[in-house]
Amino acid sequence: MKVRVHGRAKHFRTVSFDSRTNEVVLIEQRRLPHSFELTRTTTHKQTARAITNMTVRGAGAIGATAAYGLAQGVRAFSGKTESAFARQIERVYETLAAARPTAVDLVNAMNDVLVAMDEGKSIMQKQRLALKAAKKFADEDVAHCEAIGRHGAKLIKNGSSVLTHCNAGWLAFVDIGSATAPMYAAQAKGKSFHVFCDETRPRSQGAALTAWELDQQGVSHEVIADNAAGHLMQRGEIDLVIVGSDRTLGRTGEVANKIGTYTKAVLAARHKIPFYVAIPLSTIDWNLRNGMDIPIEQRNAIEVLSACGVDNQGRCREIRVANPASGARNPAFDVTPPELITGIITPAGIYKPRELWKFRRKLGGE
Numbered sequence: 313m314k315v316r317v318h319g320r321a322k323h324f325r326t327v328s329f330d331s332r333t334n335e336v337v338l339i340e341q342r343r344l345p346h347s348f349e350l351t352r353t354t355t356h357k358q359t360a361r362a363i364t365n366m367t368v369r370g371a372g373a374i375g376a377t378a379a380y381g382l383a384q385g386v387r388a389f390s391g392k393t394e395s396a397f398a399r400q401i402e403r404v405y406e407t408l409a410a411a412r413p414t415a416v417d418l419v420n421a422m423n424d425v426l427v428a429m430d431e432g433k434s435i436m437q438k439q440r441l442a443l444k445a446a447k448k449f450a451d452e453d454v455a456h457c458e459a460i461g462r463h464g465a466k467l468i469k470n471g472s473s474v475l476t477h478c479n480a481g482w483l484a485f486v487d488i489g490s491a492t493a494p495m496y497a498a499q500a501k502g503k504s505f506h507v508f509c510d511e512t513r514p515r516s517q518g519a520a521l522t523a524w525e526l527d528q529q530g531v532s533h534e535v536i537a538d539n540a541a542g543h544l545m546q547r548g549e550i551d552l553v554i555v556g557s558d559r560t561l562g563r564t565g566e567v568a569n570k571i572g573t574y575t576k577a578v579l580a581a582r583h584k585i586p587f588y589v590a591i592p593l594s595t596i597d598w599n600l601r602n603g604m605d606i607p608i609e610q611r612n613a614i615e616v617l618s619a620c621g622v623d624n625q626g627r628c629r630e631i632r633v634a635n636p637a638s639g640a641r642n643p644a645f646d647v648t649p650p651e652l653i654t655g656i657i658t659p660a661g662i663y664k665p666r667e668l669w670k671f672r673r674k675l676g677g678e
Contacts, residue, residue: 324339329380333352334388336380341366355388363412369517371594372484372485378408378419379421382401382442385403385407386401389435401429414609414644415595416558420594424448427445455659456659460493464588471505473506474495475541475550476492476522476553477570478555479521481526485592490557492526510538511537554657555569555573558570559595564665565664568647569589571643574652592658593658593660598672609645610643
């Protein structure tokens with residue numbers, strides 16, 4: 313996507329790699345929407361921390377970051393023996409895999425890199441293949457999002473209103489996004505529509521990131537409080553819901569996404585509003601058999617008890633909004649059952665949730 317920087321529009325990817333310095337280059341998402349900055353991680357441990365602390369976040373984006381981080385870690389190896397190199401690969405992989413537990417793109421991306429490295433006959437060859445595979449994952453992420461846009465654009469009618477939750481946009485992927493891809497494709501076709509962005513507490517990714525993206529792209533939108541969606545649905549002001557996913561089970565069609573997604577699916581079903589999930593193929597987990605087995609990340613309570621923003625002087629501030637003596641529980645994701653999902657928009661087309669397993673070969677499953 314293009315970003316207006318100093319009055320000029322320039323194309324950026326959310327995640328990229330500088331092979332000269334062996335650094336992962338990331339858009340610093342914690343600073344948005346108040347300032348646009350790039351940051352560099354110089355080691356795989358720094359790259360893992362950037363995933364954990366949400367410098368970079370979103371399924372495809374952390375997948376690409378992990379893939380580049382794995383390549384970064386193996387390229388940093390300066391030993392001589394294959395056994396020492398194997399131990400380095402294992403250490404780097406485990407460090408990055410532990411960065412965030414719910415999203416499956418992270419592990420799928422690194423597994424792709426490992427498979428590619430197996431073709432190498434020497435340490436140097438494997439190091440080159442690791443970076444090549446990481447770049448391939450990033451490029452495929454963009455291609456998948458473009459295809460999601462082509463398939464999903466037909467769902468957005470002229471004059472309609474779309475609700476989205478959290479940020480499944482360009483910032484959550486390498487480019488374009490999943491839930492936003494149909495919106496951008498519909499805009500390119502000249503369609504006129506309006507987007508409601510759930511604020512998505514506690515980190516407000518909808519208010520801060522999705523709204524910023526749509527503003528950059530010139531898409532009509534408004535931010536709403538998380539609890540306002542039902543009110544708007546009841547009055548017929550929402551025609552369609554499109555969200556993303558951090559892990560979708562290929563066997564069952566269950567979808568893990570940002571906390572509050574399940575709530576919106578229940579509301580949409582109550583008001584007979586189509587509810588779609590947009591995903592690249594790397595988001596599909598073909599192994600887990602039950603959504604209750606998806607590991608749900610529990611984040612720091614301070615995110616619920618406090619709010620971050622910029623004051624009138626442009627200074628970033630964190631302020632306590634909750635009762636000083638109270639604690640909080642902060643699950644980052646929830647799981648939506650397939651019966652609440654109208655369809656899943658993939659790069660290969662739109663499927664019913666329970667059709668994923670039937671068409672697994674077409675969707676990248678074994």
